[in-house]
Amino acid sequence: MIRTVGGRLLGSLAAIFGASVVSFLFLRILPGNPARLILGPLASQQAIQQQVRLMGLDRPIYVQYLRYISSFFSGDWGFSYSNGRPVREVIATRLPASIELGLYAFAFAFVAAVVLALLSTYRHRPVVDGTVRAISFFGLGTPPFWFGLLLLLAFSQALHLLPGPEGRLGPAVAPPPTVTGLYTVDAVIAGQWGTLGNALQHLVLPAVTLGLAPFAYLVRLLRVNLLEVSREQFITVVRSKGVGRWTAYVRHALPNAFLPTLTAGGMVLAQLLAGSVLVETVFNWPGVGALVVDSILRQDYAVVQTFILLSAFAYVALNLIVDVLYGVIDPRVRTPTGAR
Amino acid sequence: MADVAIPAPGTARRATARTALRLVHDDPQLLFASVLLALLAALAALGPVLWPQNPLALNIGEALRAPSPAHPMGTDNVGRDVFARFCAGARISLSVGAIVTAAGAAFGSLIGLGAGTLGGWLDAVLMRVMDAILAFPPLALAMAVTVGLGVGLKTATLGIVLTSLPYFARLLRSEVIKIRTLPFVEAATAIGAHPSWIMWRHILPHTLSTLLIQSAAVFGYAILTLAGLGFVGLGAQVPTPEWGVMITNGLQYALTGQWWIGVFPGLGVLAVVTATSIIADRLRDALDPRGRYAHL
Amino acid sequence: MDEVLLSVRGLRTEFVTRDGVFAAVRDVSFELRRGEKLGIVGESGSGKSALALSIVGLIEPPGRVVAGEVELNGRRISGLPDRQLQLVRGKEVGLIFQDPMAALDPVKSIGDQIVEGIRRHRRHLGRREARRLAIELLREVQVPFAERRLADYPHQYSGGMRQRVMIAIALANEPDLIIADEPTTALDVTTQAQVLDLLDRLVSERRTAIILITHNLGIVAEFCDSVHVMYAGRFVERTTVEQLFRAQAHPYTEALLRSVPRPDRLQRGPLPSIPGFPPSLAHLPPGCSFAPRCPAAQEICRDRAPATVELVSESTPVLAECHFARERLRT
Numbered sequence: 001m002i003r004t005v006g007g008r009l010l011g012s013l014a015a016i017f018g019a020s021v022v023s024f025l026f027l028r029i030l031p032g033n034p035a036r037l038i039l040g041p042l043a044s045q046q047a048i049q050q051q052v053r054l055m056g057l058d059r060p061i062y063v064q065y066l067r068y069i070s071s072f073f074s075g076d077w078g079f080s081y082s083n084g085r086p087v088r089e090v091i092a093t094r095l096p097a098s099i100e101l102g103l104y105a106f107a108f109a110f111v112a113a114v115v116l117a118l119l120s121t122y123r124h125r126p127v128v129d130g131t132v133r134a135i136s137f138f139g140l141g142t143p144p145f146w147f148g149l150l151l152l153l154a155f156s157q158a159l160h161l162l163p164g165p166e167g168r169l170g171p172a173v174a175p176p177p178t179v180t181g182l183y184t185v186d187a188v189i190a191g192q193w194g195t196l197g198n199a200l201q202h203l204v205l206p207a208v209t210l211g212l213a214p215f216a217y218l219v220r221l222l223r224v225n226l227l228e229v230s231r232e233q234f235i236t237v238v239r240s241k242g243v244g245r246w247t248a249y250v251r252h253a254l255p256n257a258f259l260p261t262l263t264a265g266g267m268v269l270a271q272l273l274a275g276s277v278l279v280e281t282v283f284n285w286p287g288v289g290a291l292v293v294d295s296i297l298r299q300d301y302a303v304v305q306t307f308i309l310l311s312a313f314a315y316v317a318l319n320l321i322v323d324v325l326y327g328v329i330d331p332r333v334r335t336p337t338g339a340r
Numbered sequence: 341m342a343d344v345a346i347p348a349p350g351t352a353r354r355a356t357a358r359t360a361l362r363l364v365h366d367d368p369q370l371l372f373a374s375v376l377l378a379l380l381a382a383l384a385a386l387g388p389v390l391w392p393q394n395p396l397a398l399n400i401g402e403a404l405r406a407p408s409p410a411h412p413m414g415t416d417n418v419g420r421d422v423f424a425r426f427c428a429g430a431r432i433s434l435s436v437g438a439i440v441t442a443a444g445a446a447f448g449s450l451i452g453l454g455a456g457t458l459g460g461w462l463d464a465v466l467m468r469v470m471d472a473i474l475a476f477p478p479l480a481l482a483m484a485v486t487v488g489l490g491v492g493l494k495t496a497t498l499g500i501v502l503t504s505l506p507y508f509a510r511l512l513r514s515e516v517i518k519i520r521t522l523p524f525v526e527a528a529t530a531i532g533a534h535p536s537w538i539m540w541r542h543i544l545p546h547t548l549s550t551l552l553i554q555s556a557a558v559f560g561y562a563i564l565t566l567a568g569l570g571f572v573g574l575g576a577q578v579p580t581p582e583w584g585v586m587i588t589n590g591l592q593y594a595l596t597g598q599w600w601i602g603v604f605p606g607l608g609v610l611a612v613v614t615a616t617s618i619i620a621d622r623l624r625d626a627l628d629p630r631g632r633y634a635h636l
Numbered sequence: 637m638d639e640v641l642l643s644v645r646g647l648r649t650e651f652v653t654r655d656g657v658f659a660a661v662r663d664v665s666f667e668l669r670r671g672e673k674l675g676i677v678g679e680s681g682s683g684k685s686a687l688a689l690s691i692v693g694l695i696e697p698p699g700r701v702v703a704g705e706v707e708l709n710g711r712r713i714s715g716l717p718d719r720q721l722q723l724v725r726g727k728e729v730g731l732i733f734q735d736p737m738a739a740l741d742p743v744k745s746i747g748d749q750i751v752e753g754i755r756r757h758r759r760h761l762g763r764r765e766a767r768r769l770a771i772e773l774l775r776e777v778q779v780p781f782a783e784r785r786l787a788d789y790p791h792q793y794s795g796g797m798r799q800r801v802m803i804a805i806a807l808a809n810e811p812d813l814i815i816a817d818e819p820t821t822a823l824d825v826t827t828q829a830q831v832l833d834l835l836d837r838l839v840s841e842r843r844t845a846i847i848l849i850t851h852n853l854g855i856v857a858e859f860c861d862s863v864h865v866m867y868a869g870r871f872v873e874r875t876t877v878e879q880l881f882r883a884q885a886h887p888y889t890e891a892l893l894r895s896v897p898r899p900d901r902l903q904r905g906p907l908p909s910i911p912g913f914p915p916s917l918a919h920l921p922p923g924c925s926f927a928p929r930c931p932a933a934q935e936i937c938r939d940r941a942p943a944t945v946e947l948v949s950e951s952t953p954v955l956a957e958c959h960f961a962r963e964r965l966r967t
Contacts, residue, residue, distance in 0.1 A: 014468065014471065015471055015472065015474075015475040016475065017472075018468060018469070018471055018472025018473075018475055019472055019475035019476060021472060022472050022473065022475075022476070022481070022484070023476075023484055025488075026484045026485055026487070026488035026489070027484060027487065027488050037487075123697065124696075124697040124698065137614050137617055137618060138610070138614065140560075140613070140614075140617055141560065141564070141609070141610050141612075141613035141614035141617055142606075142609075142610050142613075143564060143567045143568065143571070143583075143584065143587065143606055143609050143610070145568075145571050145587060145588075145591075146567075146587050146602065146603075146605075146606030146609065146610070147606075149587070149590070149591060149594050149602050149603070149606070150603070150606070152594065152595060153594060153595075153599055153603075156595075157594075157595055164595060165595070232738060233733055233734075233735060233738040233739050234738060234739055234740055234741045234742075236689070236694060236696075236733070237731070237733055237739045237740070237802070237805070238741065238749075238752070239694055239725065240692065240694065240725055240726060240730070240731035240733075240806075241725065241726040241752060241753035241756055241805060241808070242722045242723065242724070242725040242726035242727060242753070242756045242757060243722070243726075243752065243753075243756055244718070244719070244722055245718060252741045252744070255743050255744075256741065256742065256743055259743065269477075270477030270478065270479075270480075271477075273477050273479075273480065274477050274478070274479035274480065274568070277479065277483075277568075277572055278479075278568050278571060278572065281572075281591075282591060292572070293572045293573065296487075296491075296572055296573045296574055297573055301487055304483065304487055305484075305487065307480070308476070308480045308481075308483055308484045308487075311476070311477050311480045312475050312476045312477070312480060312481075315475060315476065315477050315480075316475050330743065331742070331743055331745075331789040331791070332742060332743075332789065332791050
């Protein structure tokens with residue numbers, strides 16, 4: 001057990017090293033002038049030369065790499081000229097909004113995927129199964145930003161059921177006092193139920209939009225796994241004990257089908273990270289994703305570079321966590337194999 | 341392992357064509373997907389002939405017109421015909437999809453074949469590089485490439501190719517390693533056949549079906565990612581009639597009532613990607629019931 | 637003679653597939669008495685397992701029981717809604733399945749899986765009492781260190797031990813009937829003998845009736861009182877074990893017996909096998925379903941399906957579905 005975790009950790013370190021080299025290569029070595037890239041189009045020649053020295057661009061490549069990586073780990077992510085503040089501060093102020101949206105999107109994707117996968121595979125109903133498969137094809141094939149646009153057109157503009165792209169709260173609603181930075185949680189802590197309702201209303205469309213791709217991905221995986229598990233003999237054995245069909249399905253087929261799905265956790269995070277960049281702008285959601293898009297438009301690449309490297313780290317870290325978690329949850333990995 | 345029946349290479353081609361026809365005939369969903377894709381390909385190829393309007397021509401007087409016989413998909417904020425732009429967008433998306441798939445499959449397979457057949461330190465190095473690429477969420481790496489090499493359609497395409505490489509490389513490598521131990525390949529090695537000849541004559545034909553499935557999946561992924569890059573401003577740049585860019589433009593007008601500017605290009609992306617993923621799905625069911633390829 | 641425990645009349649189970657509808661069980665009838673040990677023999681694909689599942693209503697789509705009646709303890713259980721059948725399964729009927737490797741949920745502990753069956757039918761039992769019962773059951777089926785092994789998972793058990801767990805699950809609520817579908821096929825010979833001994837002891841202690849489904853005539857000879865031979869979804873011969881080994885009313889039974897390896901015949905050249913394959917259940921021949929493979933088939937065999945012939949041979953009743961059953965037994 002400890003040895004496997006050690007091996008995984010080593011593998012993850014190698015992946016992070018590889019990712020940092022790749023991003024160093026693309027973001028530092030290949031561009032014409034990284035200093036200009038970092039400082040933006042309006043910087044003076046003098047400022048650029050100063051930046052070249054500051055970044056050590058006149059030094060050998062391996063020194064540059066070491067500086068690059070050590071400054072990243074010491075939290076020095078550069079300066080965002082378009083915001084006039086260090087990148088770390090800018091990202092920190094935007095992070096809670098993205099985390100809140102990501103959590104709700106994940107919750108939606110997860111719950112919807114489990115429910116629909118169960119329904120589509122339970123008792124061979126071709127119509128239900130066909131519908132679920134069609135939805136998952138739609139979810140995987142839709143550009144999320146476009147889907148958000150459709151939802152806005154339908155639920156906000158045509159039906160007036162949900163608010164338009166106003167961000168996290170309506171214009172007349174003040175944010176709750178900050179504790180966690182997640183408005184729904186802070187509103188509960190402060191007991192501001194009106195604010196909570198407003199925040200939830202504003203979360204529905206963005207969360208569904210962001211959750212669509214991971215939902216479609218999960219439902220596909222779960223569906224295939226469930227079909228496979230439900231054909232296993234142990235389900236019949238459970239039924240032979242007198243257990244009801246649905247109970248047997250939920251209590252025995254689902255956990256077995258779910259375990260291999262866990263390994264898709266990294267993929268889901270990747271979808272949420274990429275999705276936040278694509279979706280937040282549509283809803284004027286003041287998160288990191290929208291910040292990245294703004295920064296691209298203003299050619300403020302310090303922010304973009306940080307986001308890219310951070311998301312690689314998060315991705316590798318989550319894959320590691322999932323691997324370890326899998327070992328903890330699956331008894332076949334957790335406990336010694338073979339007869340005693 | 342030894343009891344896997346594998347037809348001799350060469351006899352399979354005619355049977356494959358017939359199987360493909362029967363599959364399409366038996367499966368309405370597959371038929372729908374194929375027809376849809378063919379239709380979009382036709383629009384992409386023949387668009388300028390069928391609908392001779394300039395996708396770039398401004399006409400402020402005709403701005404923001406709703407769909408009508410004169411403009412089947414309406415006009416955008418500067419009076420460009422959305423249908424003409426839609427067709428031009430189909431051309432861009434399908435070409436980029438094809439380029440990414442071809443380049444990704446070619447280079448990725450080469451890497452995988454090389455790593456699998458030659459082994460040793462080359463295998464180790466190539467696979468570590470692939471791991472490094474896989475350490476990024478795909479869109480993030482494509483973003484890194486475009487930011488580093490300069491924003492635009494070409495660098496975006498390059499970035500997407502790069503992210504697709506590991507999927508092909510890993511697939512081919514595992515296939516090669518599996519096939520290398522089959523009796524007839526071992527026999528060929530024993531006779532003294534050169535590794536590259538074995539690769540070409542025996543291994544490639546057997547991996548063709550898995551390669552095909554993976555290619556179909558990558559094609560859809562490439563188009564979706566290209567639209568995403570275009571949407572955030574890292575792909576094709578503004579006047580280019582690329583679907584993602586068009587959606588960005590349409591976003592501002594959608595909520596003031598001009599929904600057609602953004603909705604149609606999105607439908608295009610949806611149609612292409614859904615059609616290819618249905619085709620990929622059926623290909624897998626038909627050619628590879630055990631499911632060895634990675635989902636994107 | 638003991639009272640009738642199970643009575644099956646005209647049971648028919650069909651499967652809908654892409655190639656058409658086929659009947660895995662075709663109008664099967666039989667009776668089973670308390671304490672009786674019945675063997676059902678046939679090749680794989682003859683419908684034995686489908687019959688077992690049909691009796692307790694566990695046929696899943698695309699399969700369906702389309703006709704017939706099943707009575708257990710004088711009460712009709714066929715056609716009952718699943719909710720009521722659930723009260724029968726695991727309580728009055730226990731099932732043991734073929735493959736001990738696939739028959740247990742890999743992510744639930746052995747204890748949980750036994751307790752699940754106990755508490756399903758004895759809801760008043762607390763968790764601790766149910767666990768105590770589970771330990772007792774494991775002891776009864778001779779799993780060593782039962783108390784400690786309760787928390788283990790299936791992959792930590794050997795094949796033979798898992799089969800014991802399966803038996804414990806089937807016995808959990810002291811059923812009147814046990815249906816064992818190839819309970820020893822996946823086990824090595826020594827373990828096979830142990831498991832059969834165990835079943836034999838349990839059955840005689842509790843007067844439980846058992847249906848043992850197998851393709852192994854040796855096991856039938858050793859274990860059962862009576863035997864039904866199944867071919868293409870039907871019973872082609874029904875009699876006692878003694879009579880079956882004395883004389884075979886159906887040519888299929890004879891062929892089956894002849895293909896069993898026996899030490900005293902080893903000198904006489906290769907083992908005879910039954911020519912051809914069992915017929916596809918979707919495309920049964922119009923006459924006797926065994927006719928295409930039967931060495932003694934006549935014209936009538938190919939044209940007309942044989943009716944059940946009731947015979948008595950050396951004061952033992954024999955039921956056979958063969959046009960020539962009478963002649964065959966006389967010779």
